[in-house]
Amino acid sequence: xxxxxxxxxxxxxxxxxxxxxxxxxxxxxxxxxxxxxxxxxxxxxxxxxxxxxxxxxxxxxxxxxxxxxxxxxxxxxxxxxxxxxxxxxxxxxxxxxxxxxxxxxxxxxxxxxxxxxxxxxxxxxxxxxxxxxxxxxxxxxxxxxxxxxxxxxxxxxxxxxxxxxxxxxxxxxxxxxxxxxxxxxxxxxxxxxxxxxxxxxxxxxxxxxxxxxxxxxxxxxxxxxxxxxxxxxxxxxxxxxxxxxxxxxxxxxxxxxxxxxxxxxxxxxxxxxxxxxxxxxxxxxxxxxxx
Numbered sequence: 179x180x181x182x183x184x185x186x187x188x189x190x191x192x193x194x195x196x197x198x199x200x201x202x203x204x205x206x207x208x209x210x211x212x213x214x215x216x217x218x219x220x221x222x223x224x225x226x227x228x229x230x231x232x233x234x235x236x237x238x239x240x241x242x243x244x245x246x247x248x249x250x251x252x253x254x255x256x257x258x259x260x261x262x263x264x265x266x267x268x269x270x271x272x273x274x275x276x277x278x279x280x281x282x283x284x285x286x287x288x289x290x291x292x293x294x295x296x297x298x299x300x301x302x303x304x305x306x307x308x309x310x311x312x313x314x315x316x317x318x319x320x321x322x323x324x325x326x327x328x329x330x331x332x333x334x335x336x337x338x339x340x341x342x343x344x345x346x347x348x349x350x351x352x353x354x355x356x357x358x359x360x361x362x363x364x365x366x367x368x369x370x371x372x373x374x375x376x377x378x379x380x381x382x383x384x385x386x387x388x389x390x391x392x393x394x395x396x397x398x399x400x401x402x403x404x405x406x407x408x409x410x411x412x413x414x415x416x417x418x419x420x421x422x423x424x425x426x427x428x429x430x431x432x433x434x435x436x437x438x439x440x441x442x443x444x445x446x447x448x449x450x451x452x453x454x455x456x457x458x459x460x461x462x463x464x465x466x467x468x469x
Contacts, residue, residue, distance in 0.1 A: 181269035181371060182236030184397075188263065189234045191397040192253040193219050201252070222252035238267045258365065262399040265368040286313055287428045291465050294434070299453065301419075301437040304426075307366035308376045309335040309359065312432070314464045317449070320456035321437065324348060324412065326464065335359060336379065340387040350408050350416065360393040361400030368399070370431075402433065414451040418443075 194213035198205040203218060214222075220230035225245060233241065233249070246267075250260050286304060294302055294315050301321040304313040310332040311322060319326060324344045325333040336359050339345040339352075349355040367376060383390040402423050409417045419437040426432045439445035 181266050181368075184368065185236040185238060185263070185266045185270065186234055187395075188266065188397045189253070192255065192259070196254060200254075219249075219252055223248045236270065239270050241267070258399050258401050262365050262368045265365075269368070269371050285429075286432070286465070290426060290428060290432075290434070294465060295463055297436060300449070301452075303435050304432055305335070305435060306431050306433070307362075307370065308373070308379055309362065311335070311464075316456055316461060316463045317453060318437075319464050320452050320459075320461045321409070321411065323461065334379070336363060336383060336390075340383055340390045347410055347412070350410050356389060357393060357398070358400050358402075360390060360396075361398040362402055364394065364397060365399040365401060402435075407437070411448075411452065413455045414448045417445045417448045417452075419445060419449075 193216075194211065196213050198214060198218065201214070201218075201222060203214075209215070216230055216234065217227045219234075220227045223230060223245065225233075225248075233245075238246075246264075250263070255263065290304070291313070294304060294313060297315055297317075299317070301317040302315045303311050303318040303322065305311050311318075311325065311334070312332055314322065314326075322333060324342075325335070325338045328338070328342070330337070339349065339356055339359055346352050363376070363380065366373075367380065370376065380394070384394060404422045405420070407419050407421055409419065411417060417439070419439055421435055421437050424434040424436070426434060439449055
């Protein structure tokens with residue numbers, strides 16, 4: 179991954195999705211490319227065409243806040259997309275000493291382990307930006323039992339979704355789940371270009387999955403915060419679960435994800451069945467003891 183190339187491809191993809199009519203411009207003649215032309219983005223950003231051309235080629239080091247704000251408005255970037263662009267710009271800044279590549283698994287603090295284990299009735303997992311499941315309580319391990327059934331640990335949502343045939347069965351809305359996973363990884367790649375394991379994961383998925391490679395080229399970004407998730411569990415059937423993603427101050431690379439269901443709903447009953455099923459198989463928590 180190269181931050182300048184990523185900037186160029188990201189900006190190109192963002193202007194390609196906007197029609198002149200969406201920004202109050204008239205479209206004249208036959209257009210060779212979808213979306214806005216460079217000169218139209220330059221006009222909306224209030225910079226010269228040559229200057230915008232340099233920006234789109236990835237030369238954003240030293241760009242002023244006012245120009246960046248105008249560019250964000252012109253391309254109609256949402257909060258996540260703007261943050262991603264700023265991450266890519268930061269990665270291009272040669273005045274900042276690059277971070278050392280991270281290779282070791284982060285150590286989960288004993289306090290976080292106690293919290294994870296105390297969430298007894300709800301599925302809960304801890305995952306990193308690569309979407310590795312680095313820890314799970316008993317219910318979380320039961321919910322993701324098929325993901326853990328792999329010789330390549332830690333269990334990884336992206337690898338399971340794109341490379342394991344069970345991934346399509348697990349996610350009834352597979353296309354949306356696949357889009358979100360790739361967009362989460364794309365945002366993480368912008369935040370940390372020095373994560374060798376992330377680079378290796380993206381390389382593996384791009385090589386082995388056309389579905390992943392096509393989505394990766396779209397340069398969409400997404401943050402995992404809260405929402406609902408549809409799951410088909412092989413033991414308890416269909417579940418519709420709400421989830422909340424909580425940041426861990428002890429390690430900014432880790433997230434605690436907790437699932438729940440509306441009381442009285444079929445999915446609420448399904449979680450009780452999941453708990454009973456986990457007990458029959460003696461499924462226990464999966465909590466690491468160190469790095």
